[in-house]
Amino acid sequence: MATRRDVLKFGLASAAYTGVPKPASSNLLFPDGFQPSWVYDPSPPATPFVAPLFEMPVARPVPPGALDPAPDPLRHQRFDEFPPEKYYIQRVQEFLWQYHPEPPYDQGTWSWGFNGTTPGETFHVNYRDGQNVGGAFVRRINELPPVGQQRARFALPSVTLHLHNGHQASESDGIPMDFFGPGEFWDHHYPTFPAGFDDREKLSTLWYHDHRLDFTAPNVYAGLSGFHLHFDEKDSNDETDTRAGAFRLPSGRYDVPLMLHDVKFDQSGQVVWDFFTPTADPTDPPPFPNSDYSYTVNGMLGDRFTVNRTIQPYFRVEARKYRFRILNGGPSRFYDLSLRADSRLGRRARRGERFYMLSTDGNLLPEPLIKRHITLAVAQRHDVVIDFSHFRPGDRVYLVNRLEMREDGAGPTGRYLDEGDLIMRFDVVPRQHRDRSRIPDHMRDLPPINFDEVRRERLFVFDYDNGLWTINGKLMDPNRVDAAIEQGSAEIWTWRNAGNAWSHPIHSHFEEFQILERNGKPLSHHDVQRSRKDVLALGPNDEVKLFMRWRDFLGKHVMHCHNVVHEDHAMMIRWDIVPPGEGD
Amino acid sequence: MIEDKKTTLFPNSRRIDPNGKSTLPPAAQARGGNAFPNIPLFAHTGEKFHLYEDLIKDRIVVLHFFSIRGQKAFPSLRHMEAIASHLEGRLGKDTFIYSVSQDIRDTPARLKRFAERFTVPKGWYFLTALPEDVEALSDRLQRAACNRHGTHSPRLVHYGNGGVGVWGGFGIDSDPAFAAERISWVALGDTSGEPGAPRRAGPRRMGKDFSAHNRET
Numbered sequence: 001m002a003t004r005r006d007v008l009k010f011g012l013a014s015a016a017y018t019g020v021p022k023p024a025s026s027n028l029l030f031p032d033g034f035q036p037s038w039v040y041d042p043s044p045p046a047t048p049f050v051a052p053l054f055e056m057p058v059a060r061p062v063p064p065g066a067l068d069p070a071p072d073p074l075r076h077q078r079f080d081e082f083p084p085e086k087y088y089i090q091r092v093q094e095f096l097w098q099y100h101p102e103p104p105y106d107q108g109t110w111s112w113g114f115n116g117t118t119p120g121e122t123f124h125v126n127y128r129d130g131q132n133v134g135g136a137f138v139r140r141i142n143e144l145p146p147v148g149q150q151r152a153r154f155a156l157p158s159v160t161l162h163l164h165n166g167h168q169a170s171e172s173d174g175i176p177m178d179f180f181g182p183g184e185f186w187d188h189h190y191p192t193f194p195a196g197f198d199d200r201e202k203l204s205t206l207w208y209h210d211h212r213l214d215f216t217a218p219n220v221y222a223g224l225s226g227f228h229l230h231f232d233e234k235d236s237n238d239e240t241d242t243r244a245g246a247f248r249l250p251s252g253r254y255d256v257p258l259m260l261h262d263v264k265f266d267q268s269g270q271v272v273w274d275f276f277t278p279t280a281d282p283t284d285p286p287p288f289p290n291s292d293y294s295y296t297v298n299g300m301l302g303d304r305f306t307v308n309r310t311i312q313p314y315f316r317v318e319a320r321k322y323r324f325r326i327l328n329g330g331p332s333r334f335y336d337l338s339l340r341a342d343s344r345l346g347r348r349a350r351r352g353e354r355f356y357m358l359s360t361d362g363n364l365l366p367e368p369l370i371k372r373h374i375t376l377a378v379a380q381r382h383d384v385v386i387d388f389s390h391f392r393p394g395d396r397v398y399l400v401n402r403l404e405m406r407e408d409g410a411g412p413t414g415r416y417l418d419e420g421d422l423i424m425r426f427d428v429v430p431r432q433h434r435d436r437s438r439i440p441d442h443m444r445d446l447p448p449i450n451f452d453e454v455r456r457e458r459l460f461v462f463d464y465d466n467g468l469w470t471i472n473g474k475l476m477d478p479n480r481v482d483a484a485i486e487q488g489s490a491e492i493w494t495w496r497n498a499g500n501a502w503s504h505p506i507h508s509h510f511e512e513f514q515i516l517e518r519n520g521k522p523l524s525h526h527d528v529q530r531s532r533k534d535v536l537a538l539g540p541n542d543e544v545k546l547f548m549r550w551r552d553f554l555g556k557h558v559m560h561c562h563n564v565v566h567e568d569h570a571m572m573i574r575w576d577i578v579p580p581g582e583g584d
Numbered sequence: 585m586i587e588d589k590k591t592t593l594f595p596n597s598r599r600i601d602p603n604g605k606s607t608l609p610p611a612a613q614a615r616g617g618n619a620f621p622n623i624p625l626f627a628h629t630g631e632k633f634h635l636y637e638d639l640i641k642d643r644i645v646v647l648h649f650f651s652i653r654g655q656k657a658f659p660s661l662r663h664m665e666a667i668a669s670h671l672e673g674r675l676g677k678d679t680f681i682y683s684v685s686q687d688i689r690d691t692p693a694r695l696k697r698f699a700e701r702f703t704v705p706k707g708w709y710f711l712t713a714l715p716e717d718v719e720a721l722s723d724r725l726q727r728a729a730c731n732r733h734g735t736h737s738p739r740l741v742h743y744g745n746g747g748v749g750v751w752g753g754f755g756i757d758s759d760p761a762f763a764a765e766r767i768s769w770v771a772l773g774d775t776s777g778e779p780g781a782p783r784r785a786g787p788r789r790m791g792k793d794f795s796a797h798n799r800e801t
Contacts (some may be wrong), residue, residue: 148748
């Protein structure tokens with residue numbers, strides 16, 4: 001047990017930096033005297049729903065000649081087979097970002113982003129068509145200040161940018177060791193064809209984010225994330241598309257990416273990275289019998305909910321359908337989201353308080369599912385349609401999170417909050433034009449599971465050991481190949497959470513997987529997880545069997561926990577795609 | 585208010601002060617960034633230090649907890665010795681290793697005797713403190729030390745730059761050469777000279793070896 005003296009010491013230490021007296025509410029103290037910073041030193045208040053939602057600009061291509069030196073095809077697998085349609089330059093920079101218009105936030109918060117925004121610009125990239133036109137090439141230039149000069153002091157100005165869910169070769173994937181420092185650049189070739197040239201493998205909502213070994217959590221927290229969207233002749237970004245088979249989903253200004261981050265600020269409105277968060281729950285069983293050993297590095301929770309790096313924004317919506325691409329950008333919080341209207345329209349409003357779920361993990365489902373609430377582990381995405389035509393102009397609709405997190409950030413408690421957290425507000429205004437968008441009955445079939453392709457099975461056990469997070473008892477070593485997978489093969493992987501209190505959103509790069517069974521049972525037909533996935537929320541003691549394939553490229557990738565604090569404390573493996581006959 | 589501070593880069597950007605000039609203090613020097621209890625620590629050399637003022641401020645720091653008794657179950661100091669061998673030339677100059685005992689029986693005299701069993705270069709200190717101070721430090725860094733008779737040797741090593749406030753972690757049994765490379769990541773960056781054209785960090789020309797790293801170097 002910590003003494004009162006310890007508590008006072010922490011108070012003094014913190015006060016020395018913030019100049020703000022701390023509440024002496026001893027009833028809030030945890031039994032060990034230690035508190036997460038959001039309890040101890042809450043973020044300054046910010047009136048909700050006074051800041052408009054930040055809508056990220058669409059990235060603008062540049063002429064290929066703008067890249068100097070020119071792209072080098074010898075640095076990319078199969079470059080000549082997949083020439084890029086569009087070229088981009090993204091500059092990774094530090095700047096002041098306004099999370100909220102009230103003091104102290106109005107002065108700006110030192111943030112990291114791309115070409116002046118955080119989240120970065122949204123890429124709109126087309127799948128290759130019949131003439132092999134599509135794909136993108138992105139040169140990212142690190143213009144961050146060097147170590148010691150950066151104002152976001154907790155983050156490391158050496159970055160690697162991963163395109164999450166992308167089917168790109170290792171050298172363009174943004175794996176943890178492919179980092180580049182201030183004054184350096186890295187070229188990313190996104191060939192943008194479906195895995196195995198199977199249209200059922202097409203991906204829709206992707207995001208890019210930092211993946212730096214040991215520093216992913218602080219670097220993403222500082223602002224290094226953005227959306228990357230794929231379109232094709234069906235999901236064509238045109239709700240008036242008259243071609244046969246076009247989905248005509250809400251498009252253009254009615255297609256809005258929403259990135260959720262929970263952030264902690266200090267009294268000057270600067271982001272706080274509370275990198276050592278202690279356990280707060282004395283009922284947690286200790287990892288070792290007969291010990292009071294407890295653990296840190298569990299996760300990081302913020303007390304200000306942000307959407308597109310704006311604290312609790314409002315967004316004016318016309319009384320029509322919208323497509324929202326909702327992403328949990330982390331670092332550690334899980335969400336259970338629902339809609340709550342202040343309308344007095346009764347049953348009619350109830351009809352509006354639902355999501356037409358189009359996708360999970362950015363992959364369009366075989367058919368939309370109607371859900372009252374959606375869950376999002378870190379890095380998970382859902383594309384949803386919300387139909388505001390059920391509301392009247394003047395109505396207000398809130399996006400609400402009701403999932404309670406453990407105070408240490410290691411996962412949900414399993415309890416639901418009565419009122420919940422209001423994440424953002426939609427203000428309904430009259431419709432300007434006829435809504436020509438549709439919710440299609442049918443989208444993308446699941447690719448078949450062929451057990452004849454399975455070469456082997458593997459078991460991965462996710463656990464905690466002695467201050468760090470492990471997979472099969474090991475810590476991440478980027479120089480060690482933990483699985484040598486033969487190109488063109490399939491495998492059955494079992495992911496087992498050996499912990500009985502924490503949760504792990506597990507992500508594997510490059511190809512999607514399908515769940516065969518969860519805790520010994522197959523999924524029901526209406527389970528949203530019956531889909532192509534790249535992140536799986538592995539709850540306490542869960543065991544999940546997956547079917548995965550690996551095609552098209554050779555090289556290194558990773559699988560890891562996407563609670564990025566766990567990831568940085570080594571819950572990650574390297575796996576390689578190797579030529580047939582060279583696997584383990 | 586927001587409208588007043590738009591940049592010309594994108595019409596609805598919330599970026600303000602596009603030149604990055606501001607009188608604001610650096611971000612996150614509160615709990616999260618670099619706040620450590622300034623406790624007195626006693627080294628195997630007989631010296632007395634204050635944690636933040638003497639050992640962390642303006643230094644590259646490698647810090648972990650151990651206990652002498654815990655070495656039987658997990659020889660963390662043997663691992664640290666291997667890492668230290670790869671820090672030659674840096675240890676004692678800008679980089680320092682602090683092995684903090686979490687066992688109150690590990691007195692400075694005992695640490696001195698124990699240290700003789702290792703090749704302890706300049707810049708590596710075995711440290712102990714008053715029980716409540718070790719507890720305060722471990723509360724900040726590693727809860728393992730809550731047990732005052734801790735016989736446990738944690739695997740987690742914190743490394744960081746105390747002058748900056750950037751901190752990472754790795755396992756003490758990681759590849760020692762690679763651990764030393766990681767420690768170099770938090771060293772102050774080169775600010776000399778005018779910025780030139782950006783240099784290509786990667787990917788390297790692929791060749792046929794896909795197992796090697798994608799970086800140029």
